Structure formats: structure tokens, C-alpha cells
Amino acid sequence: MTKELHFKLEDLTEIAKVILKNVQSKTLLFYGEMGSGKTTLISAIVKEMGGVDATSSPTFSIVNEYEVKDDIVNHFDLYRLKNEYEALDMGIEDYFYSGSWNFIEWPEKIKNLLPENVTVLELSLADDGGRILKISQKKLSDD
DSSP states (O other): OEEEEEEOOGGGGHHHHHHHOOOOEEEEEOOOOOOOSHHHHHHHHHHHHTOOOOOOOOOOTTTEEETTTEEEEEEEEOTTOHHHHHHHHHTHHHTTTTTEEEEEEEEGHHHHHHHHSSEEEEEEEEEOOEEEEEEEEEEEEGO
């Protein structure tokens, strides 16, 4: 089942709540063009989860770790990866099986390494300057 939401930046707190109520996996895949708001949305979700540290895109470090209430969020920005071997070299599979949350921007870069059960968030720009978010649960072995 896919849920589609139209929102503006001032609605981010409510959108983060909706996302957290609709996830069935601790691995969230964020799809969208550059500038669609993936990192901004992740920041709102981390804050809603009780994170107090400032969040930012881990473009150069590839992964940032945030403490949230009773858990950890690993935030990946895979834009700069050249291939899946680079992800394996950094131990990405260890993160996936750690039991922590994993928020992944540009997951298409590692599509063969992703865990089986994921929540997919597809962001796009709306004509009115807002955003369109599609949330769906996927079992990647069914693709």
C-alpha cells in the first residue's frame, strides 16, 4: 500500500509523525532528485524521534550517526559512491544488521545490498513549491 502526501516545509513536524506511524521497517530509503528535501526531511524525523544533535548531510563522511530516544539513527548519503564495493568496504552490512535505524539517501547506488524489508520514501517537487511524498513498504525480493 502506498500513501501519498502533499506538504510544505512548515508541515515537516507533522509529516515526520506520519512517517514514523507508517513505517514497518527500521530501514528507510529516501529517493528524490537533488534538492528535493531528503536531508531536510531526515532532520525532521530525527528530531521527532528525540534527537537533539544537529543533523546534516553526510555527503563527505558517507554516514552520520545520531542518538535518538533509546536508539541510534545511521544517516547515509551514498551520492558519492562509485560502486557497491565501496559500501561493502565501509561495512554497510554491519549497519543494516545492527538493529539501529538506517536512513539512506541515494539507495539506488547499493540496490543489491539493501535489506529485504524496507520503507520507501519518494520525494518530488510539487508545482506550488511544496513537496509530494509517497510512502510504501517493500519486500525487495519481490521486485
